[in-house]
Amino acid sequence: MDAYEAVFTALAHPARRRIMLTINFEGGSMTAGEIADVFEHAWPTTTRHIQVLEAAGLLYHEQQGRVRTYYINRSRLDLVRDWLEWFAKDPH
């Protein structure tokens, strides 16, 4: 799976887009527990969504004791912006 596929696939699921938006709105970082609290899903379900996002490079984390903080990797979204650029104007 290449980078484009990972990122586009990761963003395809509404729960994962919500996770991205939520962390972003909270300033760019949240602990796993804070993220899990926001969602209706069982915690392990959210964990897996987070892992998909991280595998795509859209999130990364730091461990502080037993607390894991996830950060948004905004630059990774450039991959999507770059892809969209192909459609910005008529090709010739």
Add this chain to the structure above:
Amino acid sequence: MDAYEAVFTALAHPARRRIMLTINFEGGSMTAGEIADVFEHAWPTTTRHIQVLEAAGLLYHEQQGRVRTYYINRSRLDLVRDWLEWFAKDPH
């Protein structure tokens, strides 16, 4: 399924992204047969991918006799651009 989900899901599959790029590069429109010829997949498989893209509003078509021409709806990609805007700068 809302518009965001439709568009992001449609773009998640590599074959569908390739269809978008291919039509775009060919000037914005291609017949179903021309599209199908480009891909390794059986034609019905490509038909389904096209239908997913059309259902998401990313393509539309016109029928001329037995030939169906598909067109890219570039403006629909703004949905993705708009979504990405949330991450353009730190929120406050």
Add this chain to the structure above:
DNA sequence: ACATTAATTAGCCTACAGGCTAAATATTAA
């Protein structure tokens, strides 16, 4: 009329995404 061409629809089959609960891991508090 009949065959050919363009394309979709029908329907099957398989892999896997994404939900869950229960168990495990690791750190901190009592």
Add this chain to the structure above:
DNA sequence: TTAATATTTAGCCTGTAGGCTAATTAATGT
């Protein structure tokens, strides 16, 4: 050292995405 807290891992189960072939539809050419 035992209990509590934070989080992931393991593993199950179900629905559906996405591949295929065969059948259908509809328009065109002979």
